[in-house]
Amino acid sequence: MAPQSKTMRESQTILSHLMRLTDANPLGNVHGGTIMSMVDEAGGVAAARHVGRPVVTVAIDSMAFYSPVYVGNLVVLKASLNYVGRTSMEVGVRVEAEDVLTGQVTHTNSAYLVYVALDENLQPVEVPALVAETPEEQRRMEEGRLRQEERKRRRQADKSRHCQY
Numbered sequence: 001m002a003p004q005s006k007t008m009r010e011s012q013t014i015l016s017h018l019m020r021l022t023d024a025n026p027l028g029n030v031h032g033g034t035i036m037s038m039v040d041e042a043g044g045v046a047a048a049r050h051v052g053r054p055v056v057t058v059a060i061d062s063m064a065f066y067s068p069v070y071v072g073n074l075v076v077l078k079a080s081l082n083y084v085g086r087t088s089m090e091v092g093v094r095v096e097a098e099d100v101l102t103g104q105v106t107h108t109n110s111a112y113l114v115y116v117a118l119d120e121n122l123q124p125v126e127v128p129a130l131v132a133e134t135p136e137e138q139r140r141m142e143e144g145r146l147r148q149e150e151r152k153r154r155r156q157a158d159k160s161r162h163c164q165y
Contacts, residue, residue: 003051003128008137011049013079015042019071019097030069035095039063039111042077043091047115050081050089051127054118058088061112061147069108073097076105082112083144087124089115090144112147 015038023034040057047055069075076096083090095109119125132138 003126005129005131006050007131007133008081008140009133011046011081013042013046013049014076015045015079016074016076018100019069019073019075021071024071028071030071030073030075032065035065035069035075035109036060036063036111038075038077039093039095039109040113042079043093043111043113044115046079046081046091047089047117050084050130051117051125053125055089055115056118057113058116059114059151061090061114061151063109063111065109067097067106067108069095069097072100074100075108080140081130082140083148084127084130085148086126087116088148089117089127089130090148091115092140092144112144114148114151 017038019030023030025031040060044055044057074097076098078094078096079091081089082092091113093111093113094107096105097108098105116124117127130141132141
């Protein structure tokens with residue numbers, strides 16, 4: 001039996017974290033791996049909210065770094081589902097860094113991640129359908145569908161190129 005459909009806004013997630021010296025290199029730039037971990041956390045929360053069960057990350061489709069994040073910045077991560085398949089979900093995460101003294105906000109990163117929902121036996125389970133309520137959400141859903149088709153093509157091509165030793 002298919003789970004009940006859910007809207008994009010039902011699972012949207014916003015997380016924030018103040019960047020400290022322990023998050024950065026000697027130049028005061030926050031490590032990319034720190035940002036990646038935070039992106040995965042925000043995306044995982046949004047995916048888990050959508051399905052109401054545990055999820056695992058199966059792919060980070062892409063992650064672009066536009067601007068550095070500095071010690072003292074408040075990093076705000078905004079995660080939202082873009083597309084769902086039968087057992088997988090694409091989540092887009094937007095990362096912004098706020099200078100809390102000036103209020104200046106900079107879009108620093110964007111990423112697309114894919115999660116799979118798990119049942120009690122840690123096996124993939126069917127996820128609720130995703131409902132787009134606005135033209136913007138419909139556009140995001142269609143773009144997510146196209147990215148998922150491309151992921152499938154790449155995965156198939158990768159399988160045919162694997163070396164046998």
